[in-house]
Amino acid sequence: xxxxxxxxxxxxxxxxxxxxxxxxxxxxxxxxxxxxxxxxxxxxxxxxxxxxxxxxxxxxxxxxxxxxxxxxxxxxxxxxxxxxxxxxxxxxxxxxxxxxxxxxxxxxxxxxxxxxxxxxxxxxxxxxxxxxxxxxxxxxxxxxxxxxxxxxxxxxxxxxxxxxxxxxxxxxxxxxxxxxxxxxxxxxxxxxxxxxxxxxxxxxxxxxxxxxx
Numbered sequence: 001x002x003x004x005x006x007x008x009x010x011x012x013x014x015x016x017x018x019x020x021x022x023x024x025x026x027x028x029x030x031x032x033x034x035x036x037x038x039x040x041x042x043x044x045x046x047x048x049x050x051x052x053x054x055x056x057x058x059x060x061x062x063x064x065x066x067x068x069x070x071x072x073x074x075x076x077x078x079x080x081x082x083x084x085x086x087x088x089x090x091x092x093x094x095x096x097x098x099x100x101x102x103x104x105x106x107x108x109x110x111x112x113x114x115x116x117x118x119x120x121x122x123x124x125x126x127x128x129x130x131x132x133x134x135x136x137x138x139x140x141x142x143x144x145x146x147x148x149x150x151x152x153x154x155x156x157x158x159x160x161x162x163x164x165x166x167x168x169x170x171x172x173x174x175x176x177x178x179x180x181x182x183x184x185x186x187x188x189x190x191x192x193x194x195x196x197x198x199x200x201x202x203x204x205x206x207x208x209x210x211x212x213x
Contacts, residue, residue, distance in 0.1 A: 019049040026118050030167050037118060038111045038175035047117040054120065057128050058082045064131060084202060085212040092116060092213055095194060099187045100177035107178045115176040119168040123212060126161040 025033030036042065062078040093116050097109060137150055173184045195213065202208040 019046040034171035103183045105177040112176040115172040122165040
């Protein structure tokens, strides 16, 4: 029993270290890292840590929105946020996979899932930092110098995160679907309206103002 626990602890530790290394790579060396993640030898189980981080964020977001006074509303808010994000993730993976096959992709479904899971890192970062800013600098915010400085910093941060997201999106299609620039453009022209449609739906039903994808 002890050997069994040690074996699985070491395996979990290796997965965690692989996740940390690949997370750092997605920031520092996204091209090399995404190319490695697209390899069939990449372990899909490392994505569990990404979904645990997402889970933790939605718990925090639910607490910020509803508090702990009403456990029912807290559970309801958490469930709506988490499962909408799960549906959005599955929706994007399926859409990209199907469109990739239509334009001639020969990639594996596993590679696409791993790469798209790592592409959630900038999304998660933006949502988490936005929530932290909400706690530190709650609205309403004034038009003072500090208020304007906060706005400029927030816009610069958001643009940086969006750029990171677009890079990972491109590399997901490049290595996950093995598409060239022309095919990536063609797929993106179809994906963009679908993302807008998803964003409008989640906004209308009051779950996300910005889609969690």
